[in-house]
Amino acid sequence: MVKSLTSEVEVDIYDIIFKRKSIRKYDNSPLDENVLNRISEELNNLTPLYDDIKTYIKIISGDDVKLRGMKQAPHYLAIFSENKEGYLTNLGFMLQQMDLLFSASGIGSCWQGIPSPKSHVLKSTDLKFIILIAFGMPTETLYRKDTSEFKRKSLENITDIEEAKELLEPVRLAPSAINSQPWFFTGTKDMIQVCSNKPNFLKAMLVNKYISIDVGIAIYHLKVSAEHFKKTAIITFNKDEHIPKGCNYLTTIKLESKE
Ligand SMILES: Cc1cc2nc3c(=O)[nH]c(=O)nc-3n(C[C@H](O)[C@H](O)[C@H](O)COP(=O)(O)O)c2cc1C
Incomplete structure (x- = not known):
């Protein structure tokens, strides 16, 4: 459960996964100061995948962004990182926590690989600029009605683990750049x-x-799903010899029962 950014309500992030979507149409008025302060607090509390990689996340306004054809949002997260092994995966893991929290709080958001911050923003840190996330109040529907509205690969196309289908359904629904869904899950x-x-x-x-x-x-998404099923997800490296052809092994997630 997480506390909403806009009220005292507690929301189950697992449920949000089944209806979230990228928002590209925003009301251009800025969010309330208190909400922006709550967002800053949350940014300081994100859980990293690897805790030895320096990151920096700055809230900037739409005027600080070169849009490159994308629609403007009132606010963006500008995301920077040290360039170290695993840094991009670490950022995906950290910032998806915000994408889901925004959605759970009635705020729209969208990962933005195409736009970039203006030069004065880039000068605010020595770390490497990686990506933006647009956010603000949506002027389109915030949620999908059900999972049939997601354009995604079938479970059979993303895993060969028969007994993990329920666990992997929320992973199947995860967002990806140009919806490429570049993942495959094997093992046990x-x-x-x-x-x-x-x-x-x-x-x-x-x-x-x-x-x-x-x-x-x-x-x-796999971590959230594991927790929903009362399991702890532990990130390890333990490459099995049976990785299918055409797949790059990245990491192993060990799932342990919580009792
Ligand atoms: C790393 C990343 C970069 C993205 N870049 C853009 C972008 O530049 N412009 C855009 O409109 N959407 C962008 N998206 C959003 C994807 O197009 C979107 O997540 C995908 O099509 C699935 O749709 P959904 O998020 O509504 O479920 C990006 C998503 C990710 C994860």
């Missing part, structure tokens, strides 16, 4: 091997930069 229900698909040459030019972020997002 207690030791899930996380892999990324190798894109074909043309697609690679568009998505290579985002694959690791996308996988971090999916790992966060």
